[in-house]
Amino acid sequence: MDNGNMEMARLLLCLEYLSEEEEFLDMVACVSTCLSSYFVNHLYKEPCMTSYLTxxxxxxxxxxxxxxxxxxxxxxxxxxxxxxxxxxxxxxxxxxxxxxxxxxxxxxxxxxxxxxxxxxxxxxxxxxxxxxxxxxxxxxxxxxxxxxxxxIVPKDPEFKDVPIQIGNDERYMPHFKNCIGAIDGTHIAITVPEEEQLRYRGRKGIPTTNVLAVCDFDLLFTYVLTGWEGSAHDSRIFLDTINNPALKFPKPPSGKYYLVDKGYPERDGYLTPYPKTRYHQSEFRGANPKGVQEIFNRAHS
Known part of the structure; x- marks a missing residue:
């Protein structure tokens, strides 16, 4: 090999060495950057909640x-x-x-x-x-x-006594003496993931959960069931609740009943108002009810 070729070989070896060294240095720089980022994001935490008033x-x-x-x-x-x-x-x-x-x-x-x-x-x-x-x-x-x-349970689980709010009010006694409370549903606005919003969007147009609640004549809750989506109808929730023993709904004993509105199906132990008859107080607008059914519905409401 002549001198020219030898010089060229040395040059190529030097270039190859420098290339490998540059790759090594690049790799070191990359690893250093990753370690620095990990330290800042995961190991070192600048105190944030430092107020004196804890x-x-x-x-x-x-x-x-x-x-x-x-x-x-x-x-x-x-x-x-x-x-x-x-x-x-x-x-x-x-x-x-x-x-x-x-x-x-x-x-x-x-x-x-x-x-x-x-x-x-x-x-x-x-x-x-x-x-x-x-x-x-x-x-x-x-x-x-x-x-x-x-x-959240009935004060009298056997419902033996007539509520004093009924017994002491001639408008309701003796007609409602066996009534033990009222059942209704209410919609509570909630935040849910976007993919679940459709089934939680009910008649109010926003995502809600439909809650079934029972209260007594002291206006105390005696049963509350949560979790149903807002699109579920009151009657569906009601039937599932009273027919599912695992939910431990306080069913009325024989001869007793809850008041429910016209959105619920009529069942033994659950008294609905007369259909197609004025019911809500706002519908009467201060006027006296006409006929037996309206008198009953107004008292029911």
Whole structure:
């Protein structure tokens, strides 16, 4: 090999070496960038919720200050809030954690419900992360589920007594002496994924859940069933509820009945108004009812 060829061979070897070194350096730069990004996004967290007024401090301030402030924040008085916290902790398994007391957990939960607060608003108010807010809300909700099963029940499960609101009112006694309450449905606006909105969109034109509720003559709920989509008709929900033993609906004993409106099917134990006859109070517009059926319907409503 002459000198020219040898020089060319050396040049080619040098170029090949430099090319491999550049690839190596590029790879090092890429790995360094990835590691830096991972550190910033996953390892290093700049503190965000750093307010001096923590959620715990705010709760304590509300419970030690004027009762109206507590009611404005939680829609319940101080004594009621404390009783709720006590029951959830001692009867329904809600426990304090290392960073959060039962008072703060319940306060966070009630704050969301009473204000319709978003996760971000709740983060700022209680100085916790979005993940913590969601987790604590679900934790308290689970305890509240057990609480509601014991609370939302008939005071007299056998319905033996005539309600005093019936017995002491000549408009209803003795005609409604065997009535034990009223059943109706109500639509509550909800947020659902876009792909599920159609079946939750009912007569109100927005996504809702259709809730079946029963109340007594003290205007206390004795049964509540949630979860049905807004497009479901009241009668469908009603029939499924009374025919499904797993839902534990408090059925009326023989001779007793619930009042239901004209949207429900007529069944033994469930008294509907006369059809094709004025029923709602607004339909009478201050005028006296005409005939036996209108008299009954007005009293029924």
């Amino acid at each position: 959620g715990e401090m705010w709760i304590n301030e509300l419970l030690s200050g004027h009762d109206k402030r507590c009611f404005n924040a939680f829609r319940m008085h101080q004594e009621t809030f404390r009783h709720l916290c006590f029951d959830l902790e001692n009867k329904y398994g809600l426990r304090p954690s290392y960073r959060m007391s039962v008072l703060e957990k319940v306060g966070l939960f009630v704050f969301v419900l009473s204000k319709g607060a978003s996760n971000r608003d709740t983060q700022e108010r209680f100085q916790h992360s979005g993940e913590t807010v969601s987790r604590i809300f679900k934790e308290v909700l689970s305890a509240m589920d057990g609480f509601s099963r014991d609370l």
